[in-house]
Amino acid sequence: MTSLAVTMKGQVTxxxxxxxxxxxxxxxxxxxxxxxxxxxxxxxxxxxxxxxSFIGRHASKVKKPMRIEEMNEIAASGWAGEE
Known part of the structure; x- marks a missing residue:
């Protein structure tokens, strides 16, 4: 078990x-x-x-109209924090 000290401000590192x-x-x-x-x-x-961040990350990737499945895939990866 690790023990940590609490500072005067009540903080722990x-x-x-x-x-x-x-x-x-x-x-x-x-x-x-x-x-x-x-x-x-x-x-x-x-x-x-x-x-x-979703729009900014994927704005340059849109070259042609996308199918809804492609949009859903991009949305899922954006909200999951993937790049």
Whole structure:
């Protein structure tokens, strides 16, 4: 078990090996779930896409009219955080 110190501001810094275990990279977010008995569950937050990033990422790929299946595939990959 890893022990971490709490700063005067109430902050805790997770060590690199813990972040790697969670699959967290700089700039990504972490979710905490409160459990009974004063425990927390820590997990990597799922990426949340925006419509702007979706449009910007795929605007240059549109060369001809697309079928609905192609649009659905692009939408699914955009919201899943894939590039």
């Amino acid at each position: 997770l060590k690199r090996d813990l972040l790697q275990h969670l699959g967290i990279k700089p700039g990504e977010r972490i979710d905490f779930d409160k459990l009974p008995g004063g425990e927390l569950r820590v997990k990597a937050a799922k990426p949340v896409g925006t419509i702007d």
